[in-house]
Amino acid sequence: MNSTEWQKEDMKYIWHPCSQMKDYEELPPIVVDHAKGINIYDVDGNCYKDVVSSWWCNLLGHCNPDINKAMKAQLDKLEHVIFANFTHIPAITLCQKLMEVIPKGLCKFNFADNGSAAVEMALKMSFQYHQQTGNKQKVKFMALTDAYHGETIAALSVGACDLYSSIYKPILMDVTRVQGPDCFRCPYGKCRDNCQCECFEKAEEIFAKHGDETCAMIVEPLLQGSAGMKIYPPLYLTKLRKLCDKYNVHLIADEIATGYGRTGKMFAFDHAGVSPDIMCISKGLTGGYMPMSICITTQKIYDAFYADYLSGKAFMHSHTYAGNPLGCSAGIAVLDILKRDKTIEKANKRAPYFNKIIKDKFLGLDNVGEVRHIGLVNAIELVKDRDTKEPFDSKLRLGYQIYKKALKKGVLLRPLGDIIYFNPPIIIEEDDMDFVTDVALECTKEALSEIK
Ligand SMILES: *Cc1c(COP(=O)(O)O)cnc(C)c1O
Numbered sequence: 038m039n040s041t042e043w044q045k046e047d048m049k050y051i052w053h054p055c056s057q058m059k060d061y062e063e064l065p066p067i068v069v070d071h072a073k074g075i076n077i078y079d080v081d082g083n084c085y086k087d088v089v090s091s092w093w094c095n096l097l098g099h100c101n102p103d104i105n106k107a108m109k110a111q112l113d114k115l116e117h118v119i120f121a122n123f124t125h126i127p128a129i130t131l132c133q134k135l136m137e138v139i140p141k142g143l144c145k146f147n148f149a150d151n152g153s154a155a156v157e158m159a160l161k162m163s164f165q166y167h168q169q170t171g172n173k174q175k176v177k178f179m180a181l182t183d184a185y186h187g188e189t190i191a192a193l194s195v196g197a198c199d200l201y202s203s204i205y206k207p208i209l210m211d212v213t214r215v216q217g218p219d220c221f222r223c224p225y226g227k228c229r230d231n232c233q234c235e236c237f238e239k240a241e242e243i244f245a246k247h248g249d250e251t252c253a254m255i256v257e258p259l260l261q262g263s264a265g266m267k268i269y270p271p272l273y274l275t276k277l278r279k280l281c282d283k284y285n286v287h288l289i290a291d292e293i294a295t296g297y298g299r300t301g302k303m304f305a306f307d308h309a310g311v312s313p314d315i316m317c318i319s320k321g322l323t324g325g326y327m328p329m330s331i332c333i334t335t336q337k338i339y340d341a342f343y344a345d346y347l348s349g350k351a352f353m354h355s356h357t358y359a360g361n362p363l364g365c366s367a368g369i370a371v372l373d374i375l376k377r378d379k380t381i382e383k384a385n386k387r388a389p390y391f392n393k394i395i396k397d398k399f400l401g402l403d404n405v406g407e408v409r410h411i412g413l414v415n416a417i418e419l420v421k422d423r424d425t426k427e428p429f430d431s432k433l434r435l436g437y438q439i440y441k442k443a444l445k446k447g448v449l450l451r452p453l454g455d456i457i458y459f460n461p462p463i464i465i466e467e468d469d470m471d472f473v474t475d476v477a478l479e480c481t482k483e484a485l486s487e488i489k
Contacts, residue, residue, distance in 0.1 A: 040080045043068045064441055072099030075462050075469055077449065085449045088461040088473050093262065093294050095325030097374055098462045104324050104370040111366035120148065120360040127365035134372045135333070138303045140290075140312035145339040147332045147352070148359040152293040152319035153187025155330035156255070158354055159315045160191050162334065163253035163287040166341045169350050172285065178210070179243065179254040179286070181217030185263030186255060186291050195255050198263050213247045215240050215254070217261070218269035221407050221418060222426055234273045240280060248284030253315070255289040258305035259411060262294040265456035266416035268409050274309035287314040287338075293330070297321025297371070298381035298463050301388065301412035314338060322364075324371040329364035384463040388413050391459070391470045398478045404429075404485055413465065416458040419481070429455050433488050442480035448473050450480075457481065 038046075044065040052058060053066060070080045075098055077085045087095065097104070115125060132146045147162070149155045160178060167175035180186070180195040187193070193202045194210035202209065216239040220229035227235060244251075258274055261267040281288040290313035295305035299321065302308055306316070315338065319330035344350045358364075375381060392410045399405045399417050406420035419436075421429045429435050436452030443450040450457060457477055461469075 040068045041065075043080065064444075067444070074098040074100075075465055084447055085444065086447060086461075086469060086473050086476075087449050088459045088465075089449055089451050090460055090462050091325055092320075093299075093460050094320040094323075095462050096297055096321040096371060097324050097380065098464050099325075101324060101370075101374070103374055104326055104367050107366045107370035108326065108363055111363055115362045117358065117361055117363070121355065125360070125362050125365075127362045127369060128360045131365045131368045131372075134369060135331075138372070139316065139333060140304060140306050142312040142335050143316055143333045144336055145334050147334070147354075148361075149330045149332060149356045150328050150358040150361070150364075151187075152291075152317065152330050153189040153192040154356055155293065155317035155319055155332045156186045156192040156195070156289075156291060157189055158332040159255070159289045159291075159317050160195070160253065161354055162315060162332065162338065162352060163289065165352060166287070166338050167252050169341050174250055175252045175285075177213055177247065177250050177252065179213045179215055179247065179251050181215050181256055181261070183217060183219075183261050183264035183267060184255070184257060185261065186257070187293075196263075201263075213243060213251060215243045218273055219267070220269055221267070221409070229268065229270050232270065232272075234270060234276055237273060237276045240277060244280050244284050244286070248280075248286055251284065251286045253287035253289050254281055255291055257291050258295055259300055259308060260295050260305060260414060262460075263453065265418065265453045266409065266414055266458045266460070268411050268416075271309040274306060275311055278309070278311040278313075281314075289313060290316040292316055293319045298375070298384060299412050299414060299460070301381070301385050303375075303381065322371070323367035324374075326367040327361065327364035328358070329361060329368065380463060384413055384465075387465070387467065387470070390467060391415060391465075391474075394470060394474050395459070398474055399481070402481065402485070413463055414458065414460045416456050417477075417481075419455040419457065419485075429488070431455075435484055435488060438484040438487065439477070439480045442483055443476055446476045446480065448476040448480075450477060 047066055048061055068080045069077055071078050075087050077087050149158055178195055182197050184197045186196045193205060194212050196202055218236050225235040290306050292304050296318045315334045317332050323329050342350050342352050391413055392415055395415050396408050399408055404419050406418040406423055406426050409416050421427045436455045439452055440450055
């Protein structure tokens with residue numbers, strides 16, 4: 038069958054994630070045959086540069102020989118086993134190796150199989166902790182405006198991206214919302230590179246009112262991905278750590294997107310020099326190979342569940358694929374590669390070049406409001422009016438027009454609204470940086486000229 042025939046078969050059966058399926062009439066799904074490094078190849082041999090890391094999870098390139106080798110070796114030994122009362126060497130080894138790189142104080146690992154599940158687990162864990170330590174009044178959660186924490190009901194509740202959650206409002210949990218940092222449109226007229234997080238007063242106000250009834254505050258540290266790669270300073274986290282301690286509120290770090298070097302350090306919290314009470318990791322954990330996540334916490338939280346069986350204090354949460362050995366083998370390979378190749382350090386050396394060419398190419402356009410970056414993540418926010426920062430009418434679907442054009446030219450961009458971003462595998466080299474930014478610029482100019 039040729040690709041058109043495969044596409045017809047696809048659309049007969051498959052309901053794709055996060056898509057208006059009617060859009061597929063005009064833009065049918067690309068039928069992928071294989072991939073290597075940052076290149077994805079379709080069945081007709083067309084190549085697409087994957088600068089979104091296939092939904093931010095592919096860390097070290099597709100079909101990485103070392104990860105492939107590790108997983109193949111594991112496959113012939115053990116594919117999966119129940120993780121209650123049973124364990125295996127890949128899971129233990131993965132935890133040993135993670136201990137070397139995670140923020141200080143975190144030491145107990147509870148496995149799940151996707152990011153949203155890890156967020157659910159973190160929320161339940163925090164709630165149960167407070168129930169079992171004499172704080173029955175702590176029954177609520179706090180989260181930032183523009184947050185994204187996944188798609189299951191509790192994860193959607195702590196999230197605040199209307200596009201994903203507004204229809205479900207009647208069935209979501211009631212979450213206390215903290216007006217978070219908005220550095221591009223800072224209401225205090227400050228700039229993220231030298232402010233004192235004046236906006237943190239909003240958090241202080243909310244904690245004063247609701248801290249006592251709150252179990253935990255969950256944040257995407259430094260980088261709010263789905264909100265449009267919004268970036269805020271580490272000082273915010275340092276202050277939040279202190280505030281959470283003051284009110285006996287757990288600080289949950291959703292490092293699902295920010296972990297594994299995406300922000301230039303192993304974890305985004307490392308920039309702030311403080312540790313969360315619970316940390317959720319997924320995406321980069323297996324290099325984007327296997328659905329796996331871990332909720333990592335402290336001895337103190339663990340101890341609040343540790344008692345005689347009849348006390349009823351156990352954490353009765355499980356996922357069938359918890360601790361899957363194939364996922365663990367990929368996870369070990371990823372950590373071994375990062376250590377052996379110093380991948381993050383090397384990525385940090387190439388990051389200024391990437392940011393520079395993006396600034397050089399895009400800041401000349403009238404409709405670029407801001408180019409922001411952290412690590413290799415770069416975002417270009419397009420606005421109707423640069424002075425007032427007024428956005429374009431979302432009905433124009435400017436970002437989507439750019440997406441379609443870029444695909445034709447061999448780059449997988451997938452803008453968030455009108456925010457074009459790059460979040461490539463961290464092995465990306467300069468020649469690919471040149472190519473993908475050239476294509477993005479051309480497509481942006483074309484799309485802008487068409488809507489004017
Ligand atoms: C992707 C993501 C999630 C959800 O992970 P899934 O595996 O898609 O359920 C949660 N939080 C953040 C910050 C994410 O980027």
